[in-house]
Amino acid sequence: MARRLGLEDYVTGLARGDRGLLARAITLIESSRPDDRLIARGLLDAIMPRTGGARRIGISGVPGVGKSSFIEALGTRLCDAGHRVAVIAVDPSSTISGGSILGDKARMNRLAQRDEAFIRPSPSARSLGGVARRSRETLLLCEAAGFDVVLVETVGVGQSETLVEEMVDLFLVLMLPGAGDELQGIKKGILELADIIAVNKADGDNLARAREAQAEYATALRYQRPKYDWWRPRSLMVSAREGTGLDQLWQAVDEHRAALESDDNLARLRRSQLMAWTRREIEDSLLESFKNHPRVKARLPELEAALEDGRLSPSSAAETLLADFGLDAV
Ligand SMILES: Nc1nc2c(ncn2[C@@H]2O[C@H](COP(=O)(O)OP(=O)(O)O)[C@@H](O)[C@H]2O)c(=O)[nH]1
Numbered sequence: 135m136a137r138r139l140g141l142e143d144y145v146t147g148l149a150r151g152d153r154g155l156l157a158r159a160i161t162l163i164e165s166s167r168p169d170d171r172l173i174a175r176g177l178l179d180a181i182m183p184r185t186g187g188a189r190r191i192g193i194s195g196v197p198g199v200g201k202s203s204f205i206e207a208l209g210t211r212l213c214d215a216g217h218r219v220a221v222i223a224v225d226p227s228s229t230i231s232g233g234s235i236l237g238d239k240a241r242m243n244r245l246a247q248r249d250e251a252f253i254r255p256s257p258s259a260r261s262l263g264g265v266a267r268r269s270r271e272t273l274l275l276c277e278a279a280g281f282d283v284v285l286v287e288t289v290g291v292g293q294s295e296t297l298v299e300e301m302v303d304l305f306l307v308l309m310l311p312g313a314g315d316e317l318q319g320i321k322k323g324i325l326e327l328a329d330i331i332a333v334n335k336a337d338g339d340n341l342a343r344a345r346e347a348q349a350e351y352a353t354a355l356r357y358q359r360p361k362y363d364w365w366r367p368r369s370l371m372v373s374a375r376e377g378t379g380l381d382q383l384w385q386a387v388d389e390h391r392a393a394l395e396s397d398d399n400l401a402r403l404r405r406s407q408l409m410a411w412t413r414r415e416i417e418d419s420l421l422e423s424f425k426n427h428p429r430v431k432a433r434l435p436e437l438e439a440a441l442e443d444g445r446l447s448p449s450s451a452a453e454t455l456l457a458d459f460g461l462d463a464v
C-alpha cells in the first residue's frame with residue numbers, strides 16, 4: 135500500500151501531469167471516507183484556476199453502436215497529432231451491476247498503451263447523482279493534469295445523457311446505419327441534445343444504408359430548433375473500424391470550437407456549466423439526506439401502509455415526511 139498523500143502532493147503531482155497521481159486523485163474524490171472528502175474538497179478548490187482548458191466532448195449511443203471502438207480510433211489519432219486525451223465514463227448501470235462500460239477497456243487497447251492517454255472507468259456509486267458528481271470532478275482533475283481533450287463516454291439510456299450533455303462543450307451522438315423506420319424508433323430527445331451526429335459503421339455492406347441514415351438525420355436536424363444560435367448541428371458518417379470519416383469529424387469539431395470561442399460563447403457556457411453543476415449537487419445532496427434521515431426512514435412503512443389502504447393522499451404523505459425532515463411543505 136502506497137503511503138497516504140497530503141493535499142500538496144496531489145496539487146503538485148497534478149501540475150506535473152503525473153498520470154499515476156491523477157489516478158490516485160480520482161480514487162480520492164471517489165472515496166466516501168470523511169478525511170478523504172476533506173482533502174478532496176481542498177484539492178478541487180485548489181485546482182479550479184487550472185481547469186476549463188480542455189475540449190470536453192460527450193460521446194453517446196446505444197450499446198453496440200461502436201463508442202469504444204470510435205474512442206480508440208479517434209483517441210489514437212489525437213495522440214498522434216500531439217493532444218493529450220483523457221477518457222472517462224458515465225454509466226448508471228455500474229451503480230446496479232458494479233460493472234462498467236469501460237470494463238471493455240480492452241477495446242481501447244492501443245489507446246490505453248499510449249503515454250498521452252488516460253482511461254478511467256465509470257465510478258460505481260449508489261445513485262446516478264453520485265456517478266455524475268464523481269465524473270464531473272474527474273473531468274476537472276484531468277484538466278488540471280493537462281489533458282486538452284476529455285472524452286466522456288455514456289450509454290444511451292436514462293438520464294445519463296442529459297447529465298453528460300451538461301458537463302461537456304460538444305455532445306456527439308453515434309448512430310447505427312439504417313433509416314426510415316429506425317429513425318422513427320429513436321428517442322426524440324437525443325436528437326435535441328446532439329451537436330454532431332455520426333453514423334458509425336459506414337463501411338462494407340453498410341455503406342448505402344449509412345448514407346441514407348446520414349441524410350435522414352440531416353433533415354431531422356434541419357427541422358429542429360437549434361440549441362445555440364451559434365451552431366447548427368450536423369450529421370456525418372464514420373467508420374471506427376476503418377478509420378474513415380474521422381478527419382471530417384474532427385474538422386466539424388474544430389469548426390464547433392471556433393464558433394464556441396467567438397464572442398463570449400465559451401465563457402457563458404462555462405458559467406452555466408458551473409451553475410448547473412452546483413444546482414445538481416444541491417439537489418442530489420438534499421435528496422440523499424432526505425432519504426437517509428432517521429425520522430423519514432422510520433415513518434415510511436406506516437405511510438406506505440396508509441397509502442395502500444387509501445387512508446392518505448400522496449400530498450399528505452409527502453407533507454408528513456417533509457415535516458419529519460424539518461421542512462414545511464409549500
Ligand atoms: N463494421 C463495423 N463494426 C464496428 C465499427 N465500430 C465498432 N464495430 C463493432 O461493433 C461492435 C460494438 O463495438 P463497441 O465499440 O464495443 O460498441 P459500444 O458498446 O458502443 O462501446 C464490435 O463488435 C465492434 O467490432 C465500425 O466502424 N464498423
Ligand SMILES: [Mg+2]
Nearest residue numbers: 201202235238
Ligand atoms: Mg463500449
